[in-house]
Amino acid sequence: MPRTQTIIRPSFPTDYQSILQRVYAINPVRYGRTRNYLDGAVSYLSPYITHGVLTLPQVRDMVLENYSVQQATDFIFQLTWREFFYRVWWQLGDDIWQDIKDPQQDIRTYEAPTAILDANTGIYALDEAVRVLYETGYMHNHARMWIASVACNVCGAYWKLPSQWLYYHLLDGDIASNTLSWQWVAGTFASKKYFANQANLNKYSGIEQHNTFLDVSYDELRSATIELPRELRLVTHLALQTPLPPPKPISIDTTKPLYLYHAWSLSPTWKANEDAERVLVLEPSHFQRYPISEKRVQFILALAKNIPNLKIFVGEYHQLPNLDKASQVVFQAHPAVNHWRGYATGPVWLFPQLPQKMYGSFFSYWKKAQRYLR
C-alpha cells in the first residue's frame, strides 16, 4: 500500500483584492527551492494570468517590490516560459496544433487513456492529481508533466486529445502553454521525450509507492518494453462541450468608445478611468473549438465582475449590435481574436525589448531575455 498523503487542494478567489494579496504572498526564494514538490511554495497565479487579470510584468514588478532580481530569478524564469510559449503561438498561429519539430514517435492511439481520465492508473500520485484537477481546476506543474508523459510516452497516446482533456478541466487552461507543454513532453517540440519513473514521483509527491508499472529504470521506460497493465491500454474518445450561458440581447451606447474584452483580457485596471461601453464577448465558435468546463465558465464570469459595468455578450464578434456605428472599438491583442477589427492594444511582454520572431527553444529565448533582467 502506498504511504498516502493528500495533495494540496488550492482554492481560487475571484475578487481583485484577494488576487493581489496572492501576488504579494509569493516568496520567490522558497519558490526556487521547493517549486518541483507537489506541496512546494508555488504561486497558484496561473488562472489569473491566463485570464489577463494579471499581466506577467505586473506580477514580476510586484514581486520585485520586496525581493531582489537575484532572489526572484527562478520565479521570473518560470514566468518567462509562459512568455516564450506565447511568442511561439503568435508566430505559428494554428500551426501549434501540428507536431512542431519532429513527428511524435511510437503512437499507439489517437484517443485518451481511460485510466488517466478515470483517476484509475493505480499510481496514487497520478490518480490523486487527477482527482484534485476535477475538484479544483488545478494541477501542479510536475503532476502535469507526469500525466502527459504517462499518456503520451508510456501509453503511446498522440498528445492532442489528452491535452484537450486537461485544457478542458484547468482553470488556467491556456492554448499556448498547454499545447506546447504537451508537445514538449511528447518530444515533438523538444529534442527528446520526457520520462518520469516511480522514484521521481515518490520524491516529489511525498507519496511512497512501489511495484507499479513506473517502478522501473529510465532505460526500461525509454525502451518502451515495460508491461502495461490492461487498464492502461483502454482508451476513450472524448466529446467535450462548453456550457456557455444562453445569449441575451444587449444594447450598446454608440456615443461612447466601445471597449471589448475577451476571456483572456479580464484586467480591472485596463483603461479603468475612461468613460466607455465595456462588453465581454464570449464567442461560441471559439469555445466549440476549444471546449472548457462549467467550472471554468463560472470562473470567467466571476472574474468579469471585477470590471464595473461590463456587459456580457454570448455571440460572435460580427453579431455585436451597432458595431458599425461605434465611434471607436478597442480591445487587447490576443491570437484568439485576430479576426476582431478596431484598435488592438499590446501585447504586453515581460521582455518587450526582444523582437517578435520564432525562437527555436526556450533556452535561446531566456539567454536573450537575461540581458534585460533588471
Ligand SMILES: Cc1cc2nc3c(=O)[nH]c(=O)nc-3n(C[C@H](O)[C@H](O)[C@H](O)COP(=O)(O)OP(=O)(O)OC[C@H]3O[C@@H](n4cnc5c(N)ncnc54)[C@H](O)[C@@H]3O)c2cc1C
Ligand atoms: C502538460 C502541461 C500542461 C500545461 N498547461 C498549462 C496551461 O494550460 N496553462 C498554464 O498557465 N500553464 C500550463 N502549464 C505550465 C505550468 O504547469 C503552470 O503554469 C503552473 O503549474 C501553474 O501553477 P502556478 O501558477 O502555481 O505556477 P508557478 O510555479 O507559481 O509559476 C508562476 C507562473 O509562471 C508561469 N509558469 C510556471 N511554470 C510554467 C511552465 N512550465 N510553462 C509555462 N508557464 C509557466 C505561469 O504563468 C505561472 O502562473 C502546463 C505544463 C505542462 C507540463
